[in-house]
Amino acid sequence: MPRNNPKETKIYVLDTNILLHEPHAFLSFKEHDVVVPMTVLEELDYIKDSKKDVARDARVSIRSMEDLLHDATPEDMINGVSMEGLAAGENKPTGSLSIFTDLNMAESQQVFTSNENDNRIINVALQLQKTFSRRQVVLVTKDLNMRLKAKGAGLAHVEDYRTDQLVSDIKYLSKGYHTFEGNFWEKVKSVDSRTEGRDTIHTVSRELLPNAFINEFLLDDTSQFAGLVEAINVETLEVLDLGYERLMGRHAWGISPKNIGQAMALHALLDPHIDLVILTGPAGSGKTLLALAAALELVVEKNMYEKIIVTRSTPEIAESIGFLPGTEEEKMLPWLAAITDSLEVLHKHDENVKGSMSYIMEKANIQFKSVNFMRGRSIQNSIVILDESQNLTAAQLKTIITRCGEGTKLICSGNLAQIDSNYLSPVTSGLTYLVEKFKNFSGSATINLDGVVRSRLAEFAEENL
Incomplete structure (x- = not known):
């Protein structure tokens, strides 16, 4: 079991799907301790030789844990082996990794008595919560039903693995274009336009769209303007004037766009x-x-x-x-x-x-x-x-x-x-x-x-x- 930490850091219990999703996930919990139940190692062992697309991830996870634990004694593996020095950067781990031998848990310690893998992993988290009552024990799993079962069984803290999520909700994912309300030119306070060959490029203030990115399309809902962000400077944006009608007039292999989204894609x-x-x-x-x-x-x-x-x-x-x-x-x-x-x-x-x-x-x-x-x-x-x-x-x-x-x-x-x-x-x-x-x-x-x-x-x- 993990050591009693005077800093009152958390104990994270990892489900198998976390290590399949991110093989080095156990290194992502900073100063907190990580517990991997023996059932998880059994599941990884079964998956590593299967023909599933996550077999390689299972093998990578097993190897990375073995690199840390290969010199550890059985007592060390139970009490926890420090992960300090295994990774660089601001979020480098300083906690410990331990293996919980849930296969030997007495029936009196188990809330779930059925032998399903998910139940055995939840039993581990519940037992740690009871043993380390002063510390927060968190079960980390991507299995929504398992999270519900764990909460229903009395586990106070259950989470999804969010360390690698670049957006909190899919609605915040970039669409590749920005639509201005009304007429685009009414939003522009000052502009410097130049011609390069057949192209017209407008230089406008970056305040117009502070979070703009390269190759982002700009539209207005009056269908009068269509442009493309070509360059981003400290104070200005360079916008290529595509022309709404010209953009809609693009075609390839006999196909013409049916809406402005298809027109931008074709461009x-x-x-x-x-x-x-x-x-x-x-x-x-x-x-x-x-x-x-x-x-x-x-x-x-x-x-x-x-x-x-x-x-x-x-x-x-x-x-x-x-x-x-x-x-x-x-x-x-x-x-x-x-x-x-x-x-x-x-x-x-x-x-x-x-x-x-x-x-x-x-x-x-x-x-x-x-x-x-x-x-x-x-x-x-x-x-x-x-x-x-x-x-x-x-x-x-x-x-x-x-x-x-x-x-x-x-x-x-x-x-x-x-x-x-x-x-x-x-x-x-x-x-x-x-x-x-x-x-x-x-x-x-x-x-x-x-x-x-x-x-x-x-x-x-x-x-x-």
């Missing part, structure tokens, strides 16, 4: 200076169709890239994709039906739709790849479309982004309302990380598409179901 997708485009929004807002149309325009029509690589996360049951027959591309086809559906839409007016699709797939060198096989590659002069990216962790997204070499453009699309992973929520999704971490990067742009254009049926379902 970012076709801009060769933007290496990363992040498209978020509900089902039916046009994310995949716009990404594919822009990719075909840039590869086939403008010859700016050599090929299109399409990838996405696969459901847990099909992670290895080995149970399907055929090549890697053929195995991935069921999971990438959204891409082939979009190709059909783009060529639905052709005389021979299947023939056109086959020709374009060969002409644009469209390749279907599994996320699991992207590690170790170096992708050059390509457009990478990463679909359904809301189901990926920040670590998985980093693996993909770091594969992108010179001359490669990455398009990430996803709907945070459709997360299928058991270990992710909208605020902890890798897509949320991507939006927040890259919003001040001059080579990226984020657009939230908020209008459902697939059909009136899809729009009604999105709003009412």
Whole structure:
């Protein structure tokens, strides 16, 4: 058990899903003590050899704890081993890590007598709360039902793991644009405009939008102005005047925007200076169709890239994709039906739709790849479309982004309302990380598409179901 600390620091009991979500989570609790129940180690042991997408995270967590505890005696592991010196920075840990042997707990010490893993972990927290009554004992878990059970059983403090959350609520996530009420120019007190080639750039006071970031679109609700933040200085913003009508007039591969959100997305997708485009929004807002149309325009029509690589996360049951027959591309086809559906839409007016699709797939060198096989590659002069990216962790997204070499453009699309992973929520999704971490990067742009254009049926379902 953790030592009785005179500073009255807290004791954090970690659930398995915390270490799967963030393998080094036990280092994030500063001066407080961390307890890992033996049941958690058992669950990590089972998961590390499974085919789940979190197996690697389980192995990383086990190794990092072993690095700390490998010289500890059994008594040390129970009483706590100091984590001081394991990490640098302001939040470096100074507390201890201990293993609680809950498998040997007497029945008199248990509130739950059933042998379910969650119940055993809650029993640990309750026992520590009883033993260390002067200290605050906190169970940390991402399992909402487990939090309810723990509170119902008498545990005073239960929390989610928030250390790695960049936004407290998904409603605060950047949309990639800012809309001014009324007319934009009525808000501007002074402006200095200049012309560079065919572009007009306005220099305005930063007080107009103090929290602006690079490549943020600026609109007004009178539909008279559309601009893009190109540079941010101490006191000023440089805004590229896009023109509302000109922005709505953009097109790619026969596709024209149906609303201003799609117009902004298309502008970012076709801009060769933007290496990363992040498209978020509900089902039916046009994310995949716009990404594919822009990719075909840039590869086939403008010859700016050599090929299109399409990838996405696969459901847990099909992670290895080995149970399907055929090549890697053929195995991935069921999971990438959204891409082939979009190709059909783009060529639905052709005389021979299947023939056109086959020709374009060969002409644009469209390749279907599994996320699991992207590690170790170096992708050059390509457009990478990463679909359904809301189901990926920040670590998985980093693996993909770091594969992108010179001359490669990455398009990430996803709907945070459709997360299928058991270990992710909208605020902890890798897509949320991507939006927040890259919003001040001059080579990226984020657009939230908020209008459902697939059909009136899809729009009604999105709003009412």
